[in-house]
Amino acid sequence: MNTDEILLKLTELNKTSQLLETPESERLEMIENVTDYANQFIAGLSSVKAFQDKEATSLEITNQKRSLPELLDLYQKQVAETGINAASGKHLGYIPGGGVFTAALADFIAAITNPYASVHYASPGAATIENEVINWLKNVFSFPESSVGCLSSGGSISTLIAFTAARDHHKVKNELIPKNVVYLSEQVHHSTQKALRIIGLEDIVIRYISLDSHHKIKTDSLEELIQKDIAAGLQPFMVVATAGTTDTGAIDPLDEIADIAQNYKMWFHVDAAYGGFFILTSKKELFKGIERADSMIIDPHKGLFLPYGVGAVLIKNSTAVLHSNYYTANYMQDGAQEEMLKSPANVSPELTKHFRGLRVWLPLQMHGIEPFIACLEEKLLLVQYFRNQLAELGFCLGPDPDLSVSYFWYPFENEADEKNKRLMDAIHADGSVFLSSSIIDNRFVIRIAILAFRTKKEIIDEAVEMIKNCLAKVK
Numbered sequence: 001m002n003t004d005e006i007l008l009k010l011t012e013l014n015k016t017s018q019l020l021e022t023p024e025s026e027r028l029e030m031i032e033n034v035t036d037y038a039n040q041f042i043a044g045l046s047s048v049k050a051f052q053d054k055e056a057t058s059l060e061i062t063n064q065k066r067s068l069p070e071l072l073d074l075y076q077k078q079v080a081e082t083g084i085n086a087a088s089g090k091h092l093g094y095i096p097g098g099g100v101f102t103a104a105l106a107d108f109i110a111a112i113t114n115p116y117a118s119v120h121y122a123s124p125g126a127a128t129i130e131n132e133v134i135n136w137l138k139n140v141f142s143f144p145e146s147s148v149g150c151l152s153s154g155g156s157i158s159t160l161i162a163f164t165a166a167r168d169h170h171k172v173k174n175e176l177i178p179k180n181v182v183y184l185s186e187q188v189h190h191s192t193q194k195a196l197r198i199i200g201l202e203d204i205v206i207r208y209i210s211l212d213s214h215h216k217i218k219t220d221s222l223e224e225l226i227q228k229d230i231a232a233g234l235q236p237f238m239v240v241a242t243a244g245t246t247d248t249g250a251i252d253p254l255d256e257i258a259d260i261a262q263n264y265k266m267w268f269h270v271d272a273a274y275g276g277f278f279i280l281t282s283k284k285e286l287f288k289g290i291e292r293a294d295s296m297i298i299d300p301h302k303g304l305f306l307p308y309g310v311g312a313v314l315i316k317n318s319t320a321v322l323h324s325n326y327y328t329a330n331y332m333q334d335g336a337q338e339e340m341l342k343s344p345a346n347v348s349p350e351l352t353k354h355f356r357g358l359r360v361w362l363p364l365q366m367h368g369i370e371p372f373i374a375c376l377e378e379k380l381l382l383v384q385y386f387r388n389q390l391a392e393l394g395f396c397l398g399p400d401p402d403l404s405v406s407y408f409w410y411p412f413e414n415e416a417d418e419k420n421k422r423l424m425d426a427i428h429a430d431g432s433v434f435l436s437s438s439i440i441d442n443r444f445v446i447r448i449a450i451l452a453f454r455t456k457k458e459i460i461d462e463a464v465e466m467i468k469n470c471l472a473k474v475k
Contacts (some may be wrong), residue, residue, distance in 0.1 A: 030068050037072045041080065041087075042101070045454065048081075050090035050434035056082050084434055086308070089454030092463060093436030095246060095274045095405075096452040098305030106362035107307070110355040117355040120342035130344050130357035136364070137298060137312055140279065141272075142291035148321050148341055149314040150348045151356040155273035155297050156191040158313035161321070161348060162295035163195045166238050166267040169320035172201065180237040181205040181229050185217050185252060187245040189271055205234060214399045215248040215440075217241060219256040226264055238267040243290060244275015247438050247447065248398060249383075249405030251275060255289030262292070270296040273311065274451075275403045277303025280369070281376045286402055300360050304372055305453035310356045321347045379404040379450045382460050386448060389464045393471070398440065407438065407445040410471060417444040419474055426470035433463040 001009070022030070056078040066074075084091055087099040117126035134149040143149075152158045167173070172180045177200070184192060186208050196204060207229070210221035226236045239261050241252040254270060261268035270290050272279075276298040279287040290296060295315040300306045315321050318341060326346045340346045344353065383404045387397050390408050398407040412419040424437045424446055436447050448463070 033068050033072060037076070038104075041076070045085070045088050048085060048088070049431040050085050050088045050092075051428060051431040052081055052083065052085075053428065053431065054082050087454075088434075089452045089456060089459050090433045090462070091452050092448050092450055092455065092459075093434045095302055095449050096455075097301050097308045098453055099307050100305050100363050100453065102363040102366050103306045103359040106358040109362075110358045115355055116352075117357060118343060118345035118348075118351055118353050126355050126357065127342060127344060129361045130355075131342065133357045133360045134312065134314070137314060141276070141296065141298070141314065143296075143314050144316065146318065147314055147316040148318040148347050149312060150344045151360070152311045152313060152348065152350075153309055154301065154311040155189065155271070155299050156194065156311075157349070158273070158297035158299075158311045159191050159195040159271070160198060161313045161325075162269055162297060162315055163201075163238075164199050164324040165295065165315050165317060165320040166269065167199060167201060168324050169317055170237055170267060172204070172237055176235070177201060178203050178205065179233070180235045181207055181226075182237055183207050183209055183222055183225060183239040183266075185209055185211060185215075185240070185242060185245070187211065187215050187247055187250065188240055188242055189246055189273065192240055192271065204237070205229070214402075215245060215250045217252040217257060219253055219260060222257065223260055226260070226266075230264075236264050236266050238269060240269045240271060241293075242275075243270055243272035243287060243296075244278065244403050244405070246274060246405070246449075247440055248407065249275070249401035249403040249449075251283075251286045251402045253289075254287065255292070258289045258292035261294075267294045269293060273297050273299040274302050274405075277372070278376055278380070278403050280373045281380065283380065283402065302451060303376065304360065304363070305375065305451075306359055306363065309354065310359055315347075318347075325349060375453045379455065382450050382455065382457065383448070385457065386450070386460050386464065389460070390467070393464075393468060398445065404450040405447065407440060407447045409443060409445045410474075420444045420446065423467075423470055423474045426473050427466065430466050430470060432466050433459065435463070435467075 058074065059078055084093070086097050115123035115126035117123055117130050120127040130151055133151060137149065138145065138147060150161070152161065182196065182204055184206060196202065207225045209225065210218045212218050222239065229236055239257060241254055241257045243251050243254065258268055270293040272290065279290070294317065295313065297311060297313050299311045301308050301310045322340060325348055326340060345351050380403065383401060383406050387406055391397060394410070395408045396411050409416065409420045410423060421444055427435055438445055438447050
């Protein structure tokens with residue numbers, strides 16, 4: 001094409017491409033539509049079911065243009081009204097997320113301004129906010145200033161980053177892999193085994209440590225396993241403890257495990273994805289020893305009640321983290337001279353990433369920490385209140401939990417597992433409050449996980465009434 005032909009074609013293309021730049025008048029109308037939808041959604045949370053067992057349909061992309069109000073209506077019916085309503089305080093299954101409104105505002109601002117938070121040179125302000133969130137977390141968990149960390153999509157990616165650093169620091173590779181041993185609780189989150197497989201340690205030896213009656217690691221069992229492995233010519237590599245197990249809400253004896261890890265020169269990792277922020281509450285003493293971990297993970301989208309998609313990892317050995325993640329390229333030479341640890345991309349597999357830091361930073365700046373702590377203390381009391389109510393109805397309860405997860409079952413005289421499964425099915429069919437199930441000590445049990453910031457006493461009362469009614473049906 002000659003220049004005149006190029007200019008003519010550009011003019012034609014601009015008429016269509018310019019449609020992606022929404023005029024201010026239309027933006028204001030769209031914002032009003034979304035605001036109205038958001039307000040209606042939040043206002044309706046107290047009256048809608050927490051779980052609706054229906055499939056989503058009519059969501060295919062057809063290139064047929066639709067208006068925003070039409071799409072919001074479609075979203076409400078096909079997304080918000082299917083499956084688990086994770087924004088509801090009635091979500092008491094699995095580990096609830098959050099949905100603090102100010103975090104949604106932060107995401108909106110981050111998406112509009114679209115800074116490249118991964119590289120300090122590209123956006124010093126956004127990278128600094130990411131790093132300041134990490135600094136705040138270091139302070140919460142008494143990690144040294146020299147430790148490093150980054151924000152991730154959640155516990156799975158955080159675990160990958162921590163385990164990769166552990167692997168590289170201890171040089172666990174090639175023919176050494178089958179000779180190294182990782183020690184886990186049977187209550188460890190499954191993302192732990194998944195991470196080992198993904199980072200090439202599928203053939204490492206895994207030992208499961210015996211647990212006590214409260215589902216916590218027995219440290220004498222751990223030490224016995226380690227000594228047997230050493231005698232067999234194996235190399236103890238890493239021990240993983242949990243500060244708030246998913247099934248039972250238990251916190252392993254962190255300080256004692258730290259002693260053992262230190263004695264045998266092992267990497268000590270703590271999964272605090274669910275329970276970590278309870279360190280800010282009256283349960284702080286249970287977390288003694290977490291500050292001695294070589295690495296730990298924590299999910300603000302759990303204990304800080306933020307929307308899904310923001311986890312964090314803290315690691316003391318910055319050299320190992322940089323070895324695992326730091327690479328550069330010719331096109332990045334303009335930013336190559338900056339301090340390596342200023343850029344989140346250098347301590348994570350991610351280069352391009354969502355500006356997650358703002359959704360943590362903005363709510364903490366606007367609300368302060370006190371409302372978050374009050375919510376956590378409230379959940380601790382609500383789980384005790386719930387257990388008291390169920391005990392009065394004749395249910396059997398798991399051990400008194402460290403945090404806000406508990407489990408229970410009804411002592412049917414015969415076919416107890418099968419009838420508790422039927423009770424769980426009835427609870428799901430009702431759907432007004434969502435609970436989940438698990439297998440603990442070879443018994444089918446029903447779990448309650450109280451963490452959503454919108455969960456209040458009235459919802460626990462509703463849950464108890466629902467369970468009572470469903471039990472009557474099963475009986």
